[in-house]
Amino acid sequence: MAIGIFFGCTTRSTPYLYDNLVEFLKRVGVEYESYGLDLCCGAPLILAGKIKEAKEQAKKVVASIKTDVIVTPCPHCYFIIKHEYPEKLGVEVPFKVLHITQFVKDLLDQGKLKLKENFETIMTYHDPCYIGRQGDGIYDEPRAVLKSIPGVKYVELEHTREDTTCCGGGGFVRAFLPRLSAEVAHEKIEREVKPLGVETLVSSCPFCYLNLNDGSYGTEVKVIDLIDALLKGME
Amino acid sequence: MDEFKIYKKQIYKVLKDPFTRRALRRAVDSFRKNRDNALKVFPYAKKEAEILKKTKDEVIDNFDHYVEKTLKAVEQMHAIPYYARDASEALEIIKKIVGTGKTIVKAKSITSEELDLNQHLEEWDNKVYETDLGEFIVQLLKSRPMHILAPAVNIPREKVAEIFSEIAGEELPADPARLAGFAREFLRDKFFKADIGISGANAITSDTGTIFLIENEGNIRLSTSAPPVHIAIIGIEKILPTLKDGMRLLEVVSRYAGYLAMSYVSLISAPSKTGDIEKVVVYGAHGPKELHVILMDNGRTEAAKDPIVKTALRCLRCGACMYECPVYPLITGYWGYKYMGGIGIPWTAYVSGGFEKAAPMAFTCTLCGRCVKYCPMEIDTPKITERIREILNEKGLIPPYIEDLARNIEEKGVPY
Numbered sequence A: 001m002a003i004g005i006f007f008g009c010t011t012r013s014t015p016y017l018y019d020n021l022v023e024f025l026k027r028v029g030v031e032y033e034s035y036g037l038d039l040c041c042g043a044p045l046i047l048a049g050k051i052k053e054a055k056e057q058a059k060k061v062v063a064s065i066k067t068d069v070i071v072t073p074c075p076h077c078y079f080i081i082k083h084e085y086p087e088k089l090g091v092e093v094p095f096k097v098l099h100i101t102q103f104v105k106d107l108l109d110q111g112k113l114k115l116k117e118n119f120e121t122i123m124t125y126h127d128p129c130y131i132g133r134q135g136d137g138i139y140d141e142p143r144a145v146l147k148s149i150p151g152v153k154y155v156e157l158e159h160t161r162e163d164t165t166c167c168g169g170g171g172f173v174r175a176f177l178p179r180l181s182a183e184v185a186h187e188k189i190e191r192e193v194k195p196l197g198v199e200t201l202v203s204s205c206p207f208c209y210l211n212l213n214d215g216s217y218g219t220e221v222k223v224i225d226l227i228d229a230l231l232k233g234m235e
Numbered sequence B: 001m002d003e004f005k006i007y008k009k010q011i012y013k014v015l016k017d018p019f020t021r022r023a024l025r026r027a028v029d030s031f032r033k034n035r036d037n038a039l040k041v042f043p044y045a046k047k048e049a050e051i052l053k054k055t056k057d058e059v060i061d062n063f064d065h066y067v068e069k070t071l072k073a074v075e076q077m078h079a080i081p082y083y084a085r086d087a088s089e090a091l092e093i094i095k096k097i098v099g100t101g102k103t104i105v106k107a108k109s110i111t112s113e114e115l116d117l118n119q120h121l122e123e124w125d126n127k128v129y130e131t132d133l134g135e136f137i138v139q140l141l142k143s144r145p146m147h148i149l150a151p152a153v154n155i156p157r158e159k160v161a162e163i164f165s166e167i168a169g170e171e172l173p174a175d176p177a178r179l180a181g182f183a184r185e186f187l188r189d190k191f192f193k194a195d196i197g198i199s200g201a202n203a204i205t206s207d208t209g210t211i212f213l214i215e216n217e218g219n220i221r222l223s224t225s226a227p228p229v230h231i232a233i234i235g236i237e238k239i240l241p242t243l244k245d246g247m248r249l250l251e252v253v254s255r256y257a258g259y260l261a262m263s264y265v266s267l268i269s270a271p272s273k274t275g276d277i278e279k280v281v282v283y284g285a286h287g288p289k290e291l292h293v294i295l296m297d298n299g300r301t302e303a304a305k306d307p308i309v310k311t312a313l314r315c316l317r318c319g320a321c322m323y324e325c326p327v328y329p330l331i332t333g334y335w336g337y338k339y340m341g342g343i344g345i346p347w348t349a350y351v352s353g354g355f356e357k358a359a360p361m362a363f364t365c366t367l368c369g370r371c372v373k374y375c376p377m378e379i380d381t382p383k384i385t386e387r388i389r390e391i392l393n394e395k396g397l398i399p400p401y402i403e404d405l406a407r408n409i410e411e412k413g414v415p416y
């Protein structure tokens, strides 16, 4: 049975994220249908208060999905499709929705991730709101896979999991006040990440990635996506 | 849409202010330490907060009943009750009581900010002194408060020394203790010379009409007891059914604001009186002769009609959400009008400022949900913000760039 990958607009339009994900899926030998390349999940409509329009979009998205499962690298797509479609917009979702971190954890458990290469780094993970506090509390899966990468020295931030501090990129603030968003990220990195001697800050959300990356200016902290971290550890 | 541009410019300006950044980092750290300690010492505060939340909801769902009951209780105590539907009615009432040519001492009150009260009092030819140290500084700077509990949180001590030196007519050192000492000296006789004291309230109870005023400086106590007339301006969401509920609020507010206890709590139910001479009751023994209690709606009933927005009326103004918000410490009260931060969004939309002012504020919240976890009233600010955005959309008040993204989705299926 093929699965569907719901890429989402931000992953699609960020070559670093998109190329890595495609490469990763190829290396683990997953067959998949591609979704969400020319059809947005509708999150921006909800964020702009356009509930009617979001509902129309949701119907289109649901109609476009032909697989029983979709996996998305975007916590926003994940949360909106899985929870907001039925609960807020009244649109039934007749397929299973997974976030990429859940999917890779399954691959890890099935022994399909060949993590053999050394990725020597002091690493921490930033919990995105929409798979964490605001969503389903997907905290353990990303940590489990990151800790499985040889050479990684994993450290935990002071404020994590349901207490995570925001990357600053959500809620359309990044669209309205991009410099404010970047400063929220910068503040997090300066105050929480840097003092722990972290070299690599990993996120599993395209918005967190972009925003933390903007906010890492003037520091030695390198922000990477979880899929990139896995690729660095795979043979 | 100029509002958005002006707002953005202000936000970007304060972002670059190194003092704000430094001061707020310090404030956040010490707040967290104090709050954690207070909740550790009094672990039952959480349970108390849950009960209080239910009580608040009961009042919010039955405003009419509780307003009537409270006004009656106030009257029974020989205080003078008023009900003001909106800010202009409240101003009219106050104008009649105050008149002109008076000296007024004011205790910190955001509710009075809703009326731009100081400005009006001065227009009517009265002299007004803010007596809370932070508010006093803000008043001298002709600025506006930048935090609900610490209004001058963004002003460095050197700046305070500069303005205080000006009124002192001598060079004052930038030493917080010396500066507070100067304010104390300067304001001391104002309390006793003032004709009128004006305050807000943390709560008013509908059983005995008792006003709760919680503070650390002692200025509220002086402002409300030294002058012969006391006016209290109170939003109707501050009503609690009983005195016991007031005590619960006292505990909850203190602990969540990071205090084991606040220095002073004033409970005021009636004007001062004595019957010590031949059992003849005389009003105005040592305290005020007159107590005027103004209950003000000003959009609260309207807010209470929306099942999501109404939860914002539970707010105790403990300030916890602001210190735990990733955004607020970077921009302080510039994210706001009279009410600020994420919780300030519904308050601005419904109570003070209107939807135009609330629009850019609503797009300054990242909807991260961190505040919800720390709010004693479990107010879901991101959920309220999403609801406000829906209304903003109906009113055509979405920032233009975001409108473009939304239109792209409708036309091309994707935003970019």
Ligand code: SF4
Pocket (backbone or CB within 6 Å): A166, B324, B325, B326, B327, B328, B341, B342, B343, B364, B365, B366, B367, B368, B369, B370, B371, B372, B381, B382
């Ligand atoms: S949801 Fe909004 S108000 Fe609450 S902490 Fe996050 S940014 Fe601040």
Ligand code: SF4
Pocket (backbone or CB within 6 Å): B314, B315, B316, B317, B318, B319, B320, B321, B322, B343, B374, B375, B376, B377, B378, B379
């Ligand atoms: S919203 Fe909650 S945390 Fe914030 S000031 Fe009000 S009661 Fe306190």
